[in-house]
Amino acid sequence: MTSSLYLSNVRLADGQQVCVSVVDGRIEALGAQVAAPPGVHVEDGGGALLLPGFVEGHTHIDKSNWGRPWYRNEVGPLLTDRISNEREWRSTSGHDAAAQSLALSRAFVQAGTTRLRTHVDIDTHARLRHLEGVLATRETLRGVLDMQIVAFPQSGMLIRPGTVELLGDALEAGADVLGALDPALIDGDPVASLNATFALAQRYRKPIDIHLHEPGEVGAFTLKLLLDRVEATGMQGQVVVSHGFCLGALPERERDVLLDRIARLRVALLTSAPPSRTVPPLKLCREKGITMFGGNDGIRDTWSPYGVPDMLERAMLIGMRYDLRRDDDLAMAFDCVSEAAARGCGFADYGLRAGARADLVLVDAECVAHAVVARPRRKLVVSNGRIVARDGALTS
Numbered sequence: 001m002t003s004s005l006y007l008s009n010v011r012l013a014d015g016q017q018v019c020v021s022v023v024d025g026r027i028e029a030l031g032a033q034v035a036a037p038p039g040v041h042v043e044d045g046g047g048a049l050l051l052p053g054f055v056e057g058h059t060h061i062d063k064s065n066w067g068r069p070w071y072r073n074e075v076g077p078l079l080t081d082r083i084s085n086e087r088e089w090r091s092t093s094g095h096d097a098a099a100q101s102l103a104l105s106r107a108f109v110q111a112g113t114t115r116l117r118t119h120v121d122i123d124t125h126a127r128l129r130h131l132e133g134v135l136a137t138r139e140t141l142r143g144v145l146d147m148q149i150v151a152f153p154q155s156g157m158l159i160r161p162g163t164v165e166l167l168g169d170a171l172e173a174g175a176d177v178l179g180a181l182d183p184a185l186i187d188g189d190p191v192a193s194l195n196a197t198f199a200l201a202q203r204y205r206k207p208i209d210i211h212l213h214e215p216g217e218v219g220a221f222t223l224k225l226l227l228d229r230v231e232a233t234g235m236q237g238q239v240v241v242s243h244g245f246c247l248g249a250l251p252e253r254e255r256d257v258l259l260d261r262i263a264r265l266r267v268a269l270l271t272s273a274p275p276s277r278t279v280p281p282l283k284l285c286r287e288k289g290i291t292m293f294g295g296n297d298g299i300r301d302t303w304s305p306y307g308v309p310d311m312l313e314r315a316m317l318i319g320m321r322y323d324l325r326r327d328d329d330l331a332m333a334f335d336c337v338s339e340a341a342a343r344g345c346g347f348a349d350y351g352l353r354a355g356a357r358a359d360l361v362l363v364d365a366e367c368v369a370h371a372v373v374a375r376p377r378r379k380l381v382v383s384n385g386r387i388v389a390r391d392g393a394l395t396s
Contacts, residue, residue: 010047010050122153148347176206
């Protein structure tokens with residue numbers, strides 16, 4: 001691998017033929033007239049489409065069964081059924097968060113993801129064991145995959161005494177973001193749960209990413225409480241609401257009041273675009289200036305057999321869920337796993353511009369819409385200025 005690189009004969013999304021000069025992990029220059037510095041490693045792009053490295057905005061690499069024997073899913077239909085089943089399975093099956101997170105992360109890199117936000121379970125049963133495994137993966141892939149870790153109380157927070165303290169320990173140990181989960185339906189007390197979450201975030205000066213599955217009016221009530229706390233604590237621009245199913249089910253007038261406030265408080269929204277749940281309105285959110293981005297959620301775990309570590313496929317699924325058919329609309333779907341995801345997660349120095357970190361993907365596709373729909377093999381993946389995958393395979 002090299003940190004100084006020259007890519008020739010590649011195309012931007014607008015069709016412009018360009019060359020890219022990379023020095024010390026950064027894009028030094030990008031344009032039609034960029035010359036190769038003497039002695040630099042040269043890669044002929046062969047006219048391929050140049051894309052920025054992909055961003056996974058919401059996944060759970062600690063609990064994946066990726067690459068292992070098939071898990072027979074016979075879990076009950078309730079959210080609490082899935083939580084309890086998963087906790088029991090992980091404690092009795094020999095599931096190793098370190099090995100599984102590394103396997104899945106390498107598959108993400110192979111498919112062009114260079115930045116990733118993952119939620120990691122923190123509970124009174126496993127304590128910090130899963131976090132320790134994911135921290136080891138982050139260290140192993142340092143310089144290849146930029147990973148944010150969310151300390152996530154999957155089993156609930158207030159209903160399991162001691163979890164608040166464990167979340168603080170996780171943040172001290174290296175987690176970047178504080179997670180939360182359904183304050184009304186899981187913790188049973190949205191006021192106390194949100195108060196504890198925001199107090200912890202402020203104590204450790206960490207942003208928040210909350211799973212909000214709560215539907216309809218219950219979800220709207222929780223969301224209003226959350227927005228009150230964002231405003232009162234001055235945490236504008238530091239909170240992500242993941243899923244936000246209620247925003248797809250509310251009457252238009254009530255929904256729009258919430259969306260306007262979300263926009264004003266710079267709260268970002270994350271969707272995996274599930275086909276079986278209501279989802280926030282993507283185009284309307286963008287029109288209102290809300291950052292809305294995408295992620296896979298779980299991949300091949302005890303919750304669901306679905307998912308692959310390929311953000312082009314997730315962009316395609318976003319496109320299908322929102323009935324995006326025009327080329328410019330499909331470019332919007334790609335934005336959900338690139339620029340918007342980097343902005344929503346707070347990944348700095350992102351994009352195809354001079355000075356940005358050199359995270360680049362080459363694919364044989366005519367345009368961005370074609371890449372999203374066809375999901376071609378990644379011809380070249382460059383992370384932090386170094387070639388990390390070629391022709392669909394990792395280089396090391």
